[in-house]
Amino acid sequence: MYELEDVSKRFGSTWALHPLSLTLPSGRTTVLLGPSGCGKSTLLRLLNGLSRPDTGRVLFEGQPLPAEGDPLLALRRRVGYALQGGGLFPHLTGTHNVTLMAQHLRWPAARTRERLDVLLELTRFPAEALERYPAQLSGGQRQRVALMRALMLDPDVLLLDEPLGALDPLVRHELQADLRGIFARLRKTVVLVTHDLAEAAFLGDDLVLMREGRVVQQGALRELEARPADPFVTRFIQAQRPLPLSGDEVAS
Amino acid sequence: MRAALCGVLGLLLLGACTEASVTEGGGPPVRVGSKKFTESVLLGEMVTQLARGAGANAVHRRELGGTTVLWEALRRGELDIYPEYTGTLRQELFSRRHLADDAALAKALAEEGLRMSRPLGFNNTYALGMKEAEAEKSGIRRISDLRQHPELKLGFSNEFMDRADGWPALRARYQLPQRDVRGLDHDLAYRGMDSGAIDVTDLYSTDAEIAAYTLRVLEDDLHHFPAYDAVLVYRADWAEREPRVADAVLRLEGHLSEQDMVALNARARLERVPESRVSADFLASRLGVAAKVRDEGAVSRVWRRTREHLSLVGVSLAAAIALAVPLGVLASRRPRLGQGVLGFTSIVQTVPSLALLVFMIPLLGIGSRPAIAALFLYSLLPIVRNTTAGLSGIPGELRESAEALGLPPRARLWRIELPLAAPSILAGIQTAAVINVGTATLGALVGAGGYGQPILTGIRLDDVGLILEGAVPAAVLALLVSGLFELVERGVVPRGLRLRGDP
Numbered sequence: 001m002y003e004l005e006d007v008s009k010r011f012g013s014t015w016a017l018h019p020l021s022l023t024l025p026s027g028r029t030t031v032l033l034g035p036s037g038c039g040k041s042t043l044l045r046l047l048n049g050l051s052r053p054d055t056g057r058v059l060f061e062g063q064p065l066p067a068e069g070d071p072l073l074a075l076r077r078r079v080g081y082a083l084q085g086g087g088l089f090p091h092l093t094g095t096h097n098v099t100l101m102a103q104h105l106r107w108p109a110a111r112t113r114e115r116l117d118v119l120l121e122l123t124r125f126p127a128e129a130l131e132r133y134p135a136q137l138s139g140g141q142r143q144r145v146a147l148m149r150a151l152m153l154d155p156d157v158l159l160l161d162e163p164l165g166a167l168d169p170l171v172r173h174e175l176q177a178d179l180r181g182i183f184a185r186l187r188k189t190v191v192l193v194t195h196d197l198a199e200a201a202f203l204g205d206d207l208v209l210m211r212e213g214r215v216v217q218q219g220a221l222r223e224l225e226a227r228p229a230d231p232f233v234t235r236f237i238q239a240q241r242p243l244p245l246s247g248d249e250v251a252s
Numbered sequence: 253m254r255a256a257l258c259g260v261l262g263l264l265l266l267g268a269c270t271e272a273s274v275t276e277g278g279g280p281p282v283r284v285g286s287k288k289f290t291e292s293v294l295l296g297e298m299v300t301q302l303a304r305g306a307g308a309n310a311v312h313r314r315e316l317g318g319t320t321v322l323w324e325a326l327r328r329g330e331l332d333i334y335p336e337y338t339g340t341l342r343q344e345l346f347s348r349r350h351l352a353d354d355a356a357l358a359k360a361l362a363e364e365g366l367r368m369s370r371p372l373g374f375n376n377t378y379a380l381g382m383k384e385a386e387a388e389k390s391g392i393r394r395i396s397d398l399r400q401h402p403e404l405k406l407g408f409s410n411e412f413m414d415r416a417d418g419w420p421a422l423r424a425r426y427q428l429p430q431r432d433v434r435g436l437d438h439d440l441a442y443r444g445m446d447s448g449a450i451d452v453t454d455l456y457s458t459d460a461e462i463a464a465y466t467l468r469v470l471e472d473d474l475h476h477f478p479a480y481d482a483v484l485v486y487r488a489d490w491a492e493r494e495p496r497v498a499d500a501v502l503r504l505e506g507h508l509s510e511q512d513m514v515a516l517n518a519r520a521r522l523e524r525v526p527e528s529r530v531s532a533d534f535l536a537s538r539l540g541v542a543a544k545v546r547d548e549g550a551v552s553r554v555w556r557r558t559r560e561h562l563s564l565v566g567v568s569l570a571a572a573i574a575l576a577v578p579l580g581v582l583a584s585r586r587p588r589l590g591q592g593v594l595g596f597t598s599i600v601q602t603v604p605s606l607a608l609l610v611f612m613i614p615l616l617g618i619g620s621r622p623a624i625a626a627l628f629l630y631s632l633l634p635i636v637r638n639t640t641a642g643l644s645g646i647p648g649e650l651r652e653s654a655e656a657l658g659l660p661p662r663a664r665l666w667r668i669e670l671p672l673a674a675p676s677i678l679a680g681i682q683t684a685a686v687i688n689v690g691t692a693t694l695g696a697l698v699g700a701g702g703y704g705q706p707i708l709t710g711i712r713l714d715d716v717g718l719i720l721e722g723a724v725p726a727a728v729l730a731l732l733v734s735g736l737f738e739l740v741e742r743g744v745v746p747r748g749l750r751l752r753g754d755p
Binding site for chain 1: 649650652653654655656657658659660663667668671672674746747748749751
């Protein structure tokens with residue numbers, strides 16, 4: 001779906017991304033993984049043109065990503081985007097947040113309604129809560145609305161930037177399971193950013209481990225574990241702390 | 253929600269529409285002006301009544317804010333006639349020409365398409381005065397008599413102490429020996445004379461206080477002070493168009509002595525008889541002209557001023573919103589340009605209101621137009637600044653979310669950014685409106701009417717009641733406008749922005 005050729009990005013004198021090349025396969029979930037400040041969000045934002053690379057180019061379905069104007073708008077309508085906290089517009093109700101683009105594109109009401117019903121079912125969101133404003137929704141609900149908004153136009157690609165970052169563990173756990181189900185049902189190209197290895201392994205087909213603006217290794221978790229390209233890979237994997245439970249309790 | 257805002261603006265504009273010029277009957281129009289001191293208002297009133305007596309539809313633009321305002325308005329043809337002093341014409345308006353005498357002055361006026369009447373009779377110039385009884389006792393009639401009385405205590409207004417033709421020149425001219433000379437406030441000088449703290453002070457030769465404190469005006473026997481003969485200056489084209497009305501008005505020539513003017517000033521200023529009444533009585537007794545004096549009831553007076561005031565505020569604010577919000581949007585889009593815009597509007601804000609009003613007169617004349625233009629300029633800064641601040645204050649993630657959805661820039665502005673900035677923009681408009689209501693009172697200085705008119709008259713006559721008649725409604729209106737915007741906020745600011753946290 002995406003090919004990145006020698007793309008790099010600098011902010012002032014710091015390299016957010018060193019020149020790197022990367023292929024993101026179609027119909028699969030790729031997780032950009034790494035510690036804070038490794039450039040994974042920057043990389044994600046190159047994929048819908050929120051940010052432009054300083055060097056190199058981003059190919060979408062073999063074509064260079066349009067730089068501006070209507071072609072860029074058209075691309076963005078094929079690429080859903082949701083970020084940490086949801087990025088919901090506080091002045092619009094849940095429904096209006098989700099259907100904003102459909103409204104702008106003058107979809108017939110019936111079509112909008114139909115699509116909304118599909119999304120409600122998909123995200124297991126209570127229909128009556130849709131009339132609430134973001135300030136009246138819980139963190140998990142906000143994230144589900146953001147997901148519906150990203151999926152409203154039935155895009156080919158879904159970009160998620162730390163979608164579960166700000167949630168408490170129980171909600172997070174539940175949403176992870178839901179997300180996996182949704183990815184499996186939709187079979188869309190998904191690019192997800194997280195710093196949590198367990199989440200990455202749970203949701204992703206492919207992991208891209210990054211560090212200080214470079215891709216350290218790309219592959220499945222098993223591959224990273226078995227054939228680490230760098231001692232950092234092993235360290236990152238081992239940084240997951242096992243739960244300090246006694247053997248008996250685990251067994252029971 | 254845009255409809256709600258439009259509704260409010262509509263209400264404000266309603267004032268503008270109902271303000272349609274108040275014409276009274278037919279007859280050729282005559283526009284009379286006067287300065288903001290009692291003598292000028294009295295003369296303007298006499299001219300107005302004489303013109304009405306000759307069948308003209310005369311309008312008196314009273315208490316305009318100073319010589320420049322009237323002069324420019326006359327030259328531009330916004331006024332036909334107003335009372336002036338030869339000294340002011342020669343020393344101030346034509347100061348660069350160094351005109352030798354009144355004949356040269358008449359010639360200079362003709363070059364501007366203007367004429368002046370023969371003197372009305374009195375000379376309102378600087379003079380020295382002392383208590384009649386003291387003067388009689390010491391045998392002082394002329395300024396040169398002061399030379400024989402070096403023990404006299406002199407108290408002069410600060411302006412007179414400093415002016416080149418004031419005390420320094422007077423002392424040199426008359427070789428005055430007095431040592432005890434002090435500068436003090438003009439109003440204190442009269443009280444000082446009463447208490448005996450000073451014996452001699454400067455005054456204007458037609459001051460009402462001359463009668464009230466029984467002062468003797470000392471003769472300027474060496475002709476030190478320039479002549480400030482009262483005359484009427486008027487447009488030549490008007491006099492040619494309306495010779496009958498002009499003749500009627502010019503009957504005032506030579507009919508007003510200094511004693512007359514002192515008495516008239518005293519009746520208006522000290523006894524607080526309305527100028528129109530004082531003028532009508534004088535015209536009836538001296539020229540045998542019966543003039544109708546219309547007394548406007550307090551309610552209709554306040555209502556008329558409310559309409560005038562609302563129209564000033566409404567029109568200027570509506571125009572300011574129409575320009576300032578787009579400017580604010582532009583400024584937030586292009587930071588460089590934005591700094592320029594903010595810089596310009598800030599500079600406008602620093603121009604004193606009176607200066608800005610006077611500045612507008614050559615461009616827009618007198619009346620409501622210059623006032624509206626000035627208020628419009630003053631309203632720009634708060635609205636531009638708050639629009640820019642409101643837009644820049646939108647969190648980056650919301651901005652990006654809108655972008656990432658694929659909304660084109662215009663739709664992002666209308667659907668996302670402006671609604672999110674609405675509370676800030678509205679607060680800016682509210683600030684502008686409240687300031688506007690206050691500043692609009694200065695509009696009276698350029699003939700725009702409104703609540704400033706009674707304030708101006710009240711200050712002139714030292715009448716607290718009149719000042720309150722303007723100040724209280726202005727304060728109430730400011731509160732109402734502020735409250736109105738609270739209501740508008742409820743209509744315009746999206747509900748989702750007024751929620752705080754979970755319910």
